[in-house]
Amino acid sequence: MKPRIIALAATASLFGLVACTDQYGNPTMSRTQQGAIAGAAVGAIAGATRDEDKNNQGQDAVKGALVGAAAGAVAGNILDRQAAALEQSISNPNVQIINHGSYLQVIMPEGILFATDSAAVSGPAQNDLYAVARNLNQYPNSRVEVIGHTDSTGAAAYNQDLSQRRAQSVAGILSAAGVNSGRLVAVGRGESQPVASNDTAAGRATNRRVEILIRPTQ
Template identity: 65%
Template sequence: MKTRIPLLLATAGALALTACAPQDQYGNTATAPGQGMNRAQQGAIAGAVVGGILGATRDKDKNGQGKDAIKGAIVGAAVGGVGGAILDQQQKALQQSLNNPNIRVVNNGNHLSVIMPESTLFATDSAAVGAQGQNDLYTIARNLTQYPNSTIQVVGHTDSTGSAAYNQDLSERRARSVAGILTAGGVASNRVSTTGRGASQPIASNDTAAGRAQNRRVEILIIPTR
């Protein structure tokens, strides 16, 4: 039976890779087998793979018949399916509540990314959030309080204009400003962390005005804790 366990896990792994269609940096899902599966289904398959691997390696009953692998796969599938369904629900709720078409909510499978361009939040070279941006952030904060089982990472990004030191400082100050409004909106401060990436993680070319505008952004990463 020992040879069957690796075969079982290899098959499950192949199914998981087939089910989880990749996304590009703009949140667009690439064409791939299994593309029609929702996040709950993808999470269930991924959970089954992880659970099966853990069960097979532990083999607590020492029977070598793969029963622990099967048990682990079942438990993993249940946990992964629930987690994927919750992310689907939260993404849908966010998209319905936000009235700003410039804000994108991307479901990455294991976390959500709320991508807010500079134009929705700040004036040029400023870290003070404008009135409309504050309204959007309070809307996001209400969603985060309704889905409390997650940690929040607020990440500031800039374009490459100016010095690296200036861009790093600006990205950090902008992340802190956004995080401050989220906590003012009711999100527990121990759930929220901030970081600035400066110009180090562009999502478009800095050679054009349109590309630089895309790079100037704040991303709110919503990462489930269970």
């Protein structure tokens, strides 16, 4: 099978993921199904390009697609289950849990975590972080990035330092709750990655947040 044909087949599979949305752009397939299709596309390319004898690339592409589909489906199913478990265990409705298909994103607004200009996590928020820790221990095959963000009020250097301290505070609670510290990375982004306009109070409140990114390692 020619590389161009393989590439076209893989591209068609990936476009199939995009096509499986409703009129509002929301996915109509589960992450398990999406993972299977994406895994099949990647597996087909890998199977064809790693062929050593160059005589049966078609068969190798098919085998690669099957293996990739199975692996993708398993990874997608695990993330589906982990996201559902997180949603059930976290009590604060302002915490967002987003399943991106290849990783989970937990967004915790500053207002539920910290007092103004403080890096000390509030008592109620600690309960939710312990729930996150229990979930991480239940699903141990992942790398966890804790990322602090601020708005643009004040000096950039101060905001960078505050975001770093806040990320470390959250990571410290996860570690104290039993998450292996080797899985945890704490990073401050300061005001550099806003998700809303800093020109309004509501936008600034949205930008002040800590994100926990859960990335499967296998």
